[in-house]
Every structure is written in structure tokens, then in C-alpha cells.
Amino acid sequence: MNSTVVLCVALLVIFYGALSLNVSRVRRKRRSDSTVPEAALTKAIRAHGNAAEYIPLFVAGLLYLQSFGPSLFVVGLAVAVVACRIMHAAGMLLVPAVTERHPLRFIGALGTYFCLFAMGGAMIVSWFQAGA
Template sequence: MDPLASAHAAALWAGLHVILLLVLSVLVTRQRRKHQVEIGDGGVPALTQAIRAFGNATEYVPTALAGLALLALVGALPLLIHAVGLTLFVGRVLHGFGLSRSIAATWPRAVGVLATWIAYVAMAASLLFYAFP
């Protein structure tokens, strides 16, 4: 196995998650400009949703990226890193999409949360496994 394969896998998912955060940030900016709100949500539901979609991603993604980087550092299999990264990415995209469209409990939000938690559990278990050589 290429010794950098794990790092390359982590880099892929880090890059995609950074792009996702940028897209969610742009959606907030678009709503701010559309409704002429400089700070806060101005009581505009669409802006509140965009802010929460971005905020929720910023609550989950950084920790997950740190976990993926640590998995790469300990030499976890690239397939494991790809599985966790993909699960997290799909979860975050679905959650962001669902929350951007509705404040109600929707299937994209529910599946997004579930996928995020599955990725977190798999990552935590893997990190603990690799912590004890």
C-alpha cells in the first residue's frame, strides 16, 4: 500500500467538505443580500434556515475532518477513510439541503443526521481501535 494513500483519501474528503461549507456560506450571503440583512437573521425565515444549515455544518465538519486526518496519520486503510468521508459528506449534503428548504422535519434532514452520526460512530470506533496498537 502506498504510504500516502490514507493522506490522499483524507485530503479528498477534507477538500469536498470545505467546498460544501463554502456553498452553504454563499447561500447565507445570497439570502442576506436578497433581504438586505447585515447581521442576524432579520426575522427572515429563509435567512434563518440558511444560517442554521451553515452553522450546523460548521458544528460537525471540523471535528470530523480532524478525525479523518488522525485516521490518515495512524495509517488507517484508505477504504475506511473513504467510507467514513463519503458517509459524512452525503449526510451533510442531505442535511444542508433539507434544512435550506424547510424548517420541518424532512427526510433529507433525518437521513443527513443519521448518516452524520453513523460516520461519527465509525470514526470514533476506528480511532479507538488504532489508539491501541
């Protein structure tokens, strides 16, 4: 098993945990400080929720593809997924409100879609190569 892919999977899991903790942190801060805007909590929840939609799928898919043996494609895909998920979350958290757009959010989302389709395609190819 390629250690880079495992490292990327671990980073995705830790990143998901960090986004979860951020939601708790903002909730706690809002309870004690009425000046913290609702938008801060909304951003934290949306960034976490979006990660919850994609990270588990990528973790499972990357580990599945990696089970077929070393592949530069899978390593590149894993690195791209980590970069795209971080960019997307940063783009959501850096703006004052979720209704505002940030270039990182767009790039991260577009990259996530590309990685998702690439991973799905690779899974289909691996299925055919295994002798379906």
C-alpha cells in the same frame, strides 16, 4: 495518504464555504428585497451553523485516521460523511421553514451520528494499536 480521503476533506471544506456564502447571499437579498421571508435567512443560518458543528471535527478526525496509512474503512467513512452532510443541509434548505421536516434532513442527521461514533471508535482502536 489516500487521495479519496483528501478529496472528501476538500469537498467538506468547500461545502462549508458554500454554506457560508449562502448566508451572505440571503442576507444581502433580504436587504434589497423585502419579499424575501425571514424563514429563508433562518434556514441558511441553521444549515451553516449545523455544518460548523460537525465539519471541522470530521476534517480533523479523517486526516488523523488517514495518517495511519491507507484504509478502506477511512475511505468509506469519508465518502459517507460527505454524503450525509450534503443530505442534511439539503433537507434543511429544501423546506419552506426549518420547523418542517424533510427526509433528507433525517437521513443526513442519522448518518452523521453514525459516522461520528464510527470515527470516534476508530480513533480509540488506533490509539490501542499504537501501543497506548
